[in-house]
Amino acid sequence: MKKLMAANWKMNKTLAEAGATATDLAARVEQRLAADREVLIIPPFTALAAVAKAVSGAAGFFVGAQDFYPKDKGAFTGEIAPAQILDCGAVYALTGHSERRHVLGETDAFVGQKTAYGLGSGLKVILCVGERIEERRAGKVEEVLTRQLLAGLADVPRDQDPENLVVAYEPVWAIGTGEVAGPAEIVEAHALVRSRLGRKFGANGGKIRILYGGSVKPENCAEIMSLDNVDGVLVGGASLSAESFSAIVTA
Numbered sequence: 001m002k003k004l005m006a007a008n009w010k011m012n013k014t015l016a017e018a019g020a021t022a023t024d025l026a027a028r029v030e031q032r033l034a035a036d037r038e039v040l041i042i043p044p045f046t047a048l049a050a051v052a053k054a055v056s057g058a059a060g061f062f063v064g065a066q067d068f069y070p071k072d073k074g075a076f077t078g079e080i081a082p083a084q085i086l087d088c089g090a091v092y093a094l095t096g097h098s099e100r101r102h103v104l105g106e107t108d109a110f111v112g113q114k115t116a117y118g119l120g121s122g123l124k125v126i127l128c129v130g131e132r133i134e135e136r137r138a139g140k141v142e143e144v145l146t147r148q149l150l151a152g153l154a155d156v157p158r159d160q161d162p163e164n165l166v167v168a169y170e171p172v173w174a175i176g177t178g179e180v181a182g183p184a185e186i187v188e189a190h191a192l193v194r195s196r197l198g199r200k201f202g203a204n205g206g207k208i209r210i211l212y213g214g215s216v217k218p219e220n221c222a223e224i225m226s227l228d229n230v231d232g233v234l235v236g237g238a239s240l241s242a243e244s245f246s247a248i249v250t251a
């Protein structure tokens with residue numbers, strides 16, 4: 001199982017900036033990428049094709065989308081279909097990112113619909129889960145993660161290829177705040193996710209990668225990567241510069 005080092009650029013970068021950062025990143029990392037690591041760049045839709053082209057020759061590099069709509073085409077103004085993402089040269093997509101859940105109001109059920117649809121359409125899907133600070137303070141971490149995982153995976157078949165499904169644990173209170181979750185908090189949450197995956201997918205649950213996201217930086221990445229059941233990272237702010245993200249990828 002290769003570790004996945006993912007850069008979520010969110011709503012940042014022009015076409016020119018995205019292409020330049022991707023090219024710079026590939027040049028910095030390519031010769032130094034560990035054999036057991038993969039790099040994933042998740043730019044805005046507008047830059048998917050440009051970034052895919054920029055890293056097409058770089059071994060171990062992949063491109064993904066931040067979202068998609070669970071239909072193959074039709075009257076869904078403003079939305080993007082999995083086939084259109086694949087057409088751009090991207091192979092991954094996020095579902096259930098906390099900003100989609102909490103800023104755009106996506107429900108657990110809709111996230112589940114998208115996760116199953118994306119996998120069925122040939123995308124590799126990264127299902128994001130994570131509790132808010134008030135939920136953690138109220139002792140509800142297990143309850144929230146369980147609810148999000150049950151709904152998020154409800155329509156995913158039990159014989160799902162574990163290589164195409166990834167789960168990202170991103171505590172909402174650690175996203176963009178500089179406040180990284182502590183090692184014990186990460187280990188506990190990832191163990192919980194792993195156990196849920198085992199219940200649903202049996203032995204294959206152990207082959208599904210679990211990423212940590214939330215204020216990952218070059219300085220804290222190596223420690224986070226060393227923790228049990230951490231199979232990669234999903235990075236926002238510190239992934240926007242090639243210098244900083246290359247340091248994370250090679251940490």
Ligand code: 13P
Pocket residue numbers: 008097170174175176177178213214215216234235236237238
């Ligand atoms: P930050 O790394 O900026 O905290 O963002 C994490 C995130 O939301 C990645 O998807």
